[in-house]
Amino acid sequence: xxxxxxxxxxxxxxxxxxxxxxxxxxxxxxxxxxxxxxxxxxxxxxxxxxxxxxxxxxxxxxxxxxxxxxxxxxxxxxxxxxxxxxxxxxxxxxxxxxxxxxxxxxxxxxxxx
Amino acid sequence: xxxxxxxxxxxxxxxxxxxxxxxxxxxxxxxxxxxxxxxxxxxxxxxxxxxxxxxxxxxxxxxxxxxxxxxxxxxxxxxxxxxxxxxxxxxxxxxxxxxxxxxxxxxxxxx
Numbered sequence: 001x002x003x004x005x006x007x008x009x010x011x012x013x014x015x016x017x018x019x020x021x022x023x024x025x026x027x028x029x030x031x032x033x034x035x036x037x038x039x040x041x042x043x044x045x046x047x048x049x050x051x052x053x054x055x056x057x058x059x060x061x062x063x064x065x066x067x068x069x070x071x072x073x074x075x076x077x078x079x080x081x082x083x084x085x086x087x088x089x090x091x092x093x094x095x096x097x098x099x100x101x102x103x104x105x106x107x108x109x110x111x112x113x
Numbered sequence: 114x115x116x117x118x119x120x121x122x123x124x125x126x127x128x129x130x131x132x133x134x135x136x137x138x139x140x141x142x143x144x145x146x147x148x149x150x151x152x153x154x155x156x157x158x159x160x161x162x163x164x165x166x167x168x169x170x171x172x173x174x175x176x177x178x179x180x181x182x183x184x185x186x187x188x189x190x191x192x193x194x195x196x197x198x199x200x201x202x203x204x205x206x207x208x209x210x211x212x213x214x215x216x217x218x219x220x221x222x223x224x
Binding site for chain 2: 056
């Protein structure tokens with residue numbers, strides 16, 4: 001079956017611009033996660049959705065970052081006034097509600113010039 | 114402070130040998146621990162999950178151990194192949210579906 005998909009695969013933007021990153025989870029997975037990964041580091045938790053609501057957004061670095069999942073399926077990570085330090089790989093993962101295993105997408109490589 | 118440590122240096126081994134990767138942690142009490150494989154430019158791929166009450170878990174050529182007293186997990190790949198070359202990440206459950214990842218160890222298997 002289809003795995004987690006993320007679009008775009010690469011995004012280059014200029015400092016100060018707004019970007020949206022999209023995640024399509026595995027069908028039927030109610031839990032969705034966003035992570036950020038810098039070069040040479042492991043993924044760093046940003047936010048977790050259970051259904052439509054953000055169950056834990058403690059990893060969002062500041063109020064420039066926001067994520068939504070209005071219908072409990074597709075999620076969008078939104079970054080306002082991008083900074084060069086936001087450049088990283090943004091990973092999305094999904095899981096069944098009561099399961100522990102998270103299935104990751106291929107990621108979106110964000111570069112802020 | 115809470116830490117997860119994996120060897121930052123790459124592990125180089127010869128094809129056919131057993132690769133052993135280490136994950137140490139401090140100030141966590143995870144209910145389970147997971148290992149993932151990550152290839153360059155790709156998302157992590159789940160390999161194995163081991164729970165706090167399990168000492169060892171196997172899947173084909175993979176074996177994971179979990180010692181909650183030592184706060185350590187070992188990840189073994191037996192009969193290693195060049196295709197096993199990748200970065201391997203350990204991840205700890207810290208409650209409420211949240212995972213904390215180590216920095217990963219790069220494995221290079223030479224023919």
